[in-house]
Ligand SMILES: O=C(O)CCC(=O)C(=O)O
């Protein structure tokens with residue numbers, strides 16, 4: 353489940369062997385774990401390590417590195433600018449890491465949102481759909497990916513040495529076999545309506561529909577949450593990990609202060625496209641989904 357990679361710099365360099373093994377492990381659903389790859393904060397940024405900067409309505413502080421825009425933050429103008437600087441630097445480092453360990457993706461991967469997660473996960477209340485302490489595969493209700501992969505880089509920046517504790521669940525194929533038969537088909541015209549009403553930012557394809565249904569159904573199933581095959585894994589502070597969160601069932605249980613960068617990758621950009629959630633679902637359902 354965990355593929356450990358040595359190295360303490362974002363640009364590597366990594367050997368061809370390391371790159372090849374990392375690509376295969378990642379596409380199979382393993383987590384690439386860099387135990388000694390940390391993100392250095394500037395001394396003035398240490399003051400940003402406080403949950404007070406998060407708008408209580410949104411659990412994360414978001415950053416769009418193309419538009420250089422911070423979202424979901426509270427604070428003075430100066431503080432919000434500082435948050436943007438920190439997130440912008442993280443976005444650059446995370447991109448350098450993906451390019452150096454996964455050069456195969458260089459041509460096709462695209463940078464999406466960056467986030468800062470200053471809230472303690474344990475004990476946080478939310479609706480079950482938004483509760484990431486429940487095992488799930490990622491699917492975004494308002495941002496359809498239309499089959500593209502969701503690749504994420506995380507770094508634990510906790511200054512007190514607190515770990516970020518995750519659970520990792522069963523293989524995607526098993527999740528599909530268990531949950532797809534329980535999922536509803538979309539209502540006729542619903543995807544058109546969702547887009548017209550701007551509930552979704554683009555067309556919610558059948559793929560997005562089924563991924564979201566699985567995400568919700570998994571989270572709603574208490575028995576599954578307790579009994580599904582799973583392991584606990586703790587990411588120490590000052591460590592980094594990369595994972596396909598649309599494929600690898602995961603839950604974040606405990607931890608505070610993390611940075612995260614999302615990338616999208618077309619299925620055709622993968623080394624083995626058959627390992628994608630899109631192709632696995634299409635072969636299970638016997639039809640094209642995008
Ligand atoms: O914050 C984390 O450690 C991961 C939470 C999660 O599951 C997610 O953002 O999709």
Ligand SMILES: [Fe+2]
Pocket residue numbers: 484488489490597602
């Ligand atoms: Fe998630």
